[in-house]
């Protein structure tokens with residue numbers, strides 16, 4: 187197994203994994219609908235960086251680091267102060283056959299190092315309160331729950347924060 191940054195040449199693999207994830211959602215409230223604008227920027231380093239776990243040549247898990255307020259701006263409004271140097275960990279996905287092996291945690295740890303190297307100070311994540319695997323994984327990373335809110339599109343989310 188190997189973790190590495192996803193490149194545009196991995197786009198098909200990522201899209202295939204997203205399809206598998208969306209076809210196998212246990213709870214549709216855990217996964218926000220993908221917006222075309224977000225997808226357009228999946229390989230735009232100023233907006234988004236995905237890291238993936240590979241089993242041989244197969245992409246079996248991926249998580250993104252978002253550097254743009256298009257993704258996390260709404261959450262920022264619910265945090266206390268005017269945060270700067272923010273990034274969000276999101277779009278966590280692990281192929282159903284590989285779940286429960288701490289793959290999400292290993293990917294998150296990699297993203298944490300990437301964020302530190304980029305001098306990010308505030309790492310946030312938003313999770314549905316009942317999404318236990320994500321919650322356990324983000325708590326293990328040292329993130330702390332700040333508050334709960336309902337997004338403008340109706341999705342309930344807890345906001346987690348880690349100050350780096």
Ligand SMILES: CC(C)(COP(=O)(O)OP(=O)(O)OC[C@H]1O[C@@H](n2cnc3c(N)ncnc32)[C@H](O)[C@@H]1OP(=O)(O)O)[C@@H](O)C(=O)NCCC(=O)NCCS
Nearest residue numbers: 216278279280285286287288289290291318319320322323
């Ligand atoms: C959320 C998701 C990425 C987790 O991936 P994963 O690699 O299986 O997660 P991990 O193995 O790191 O599990 C994290 C923890 O949750 C536990 N866990 C996993 N599934 C669980 C379940 N159904 N109930 C309770 N605990 C569970 C694991 O044992 C692990 O606990 P540990 O740290 O004590 O060992 C995966 O379930 C997924 O792709 N879900 C669909 C997409 C989605 O909803 N994404 C969330 C968007 S934020």
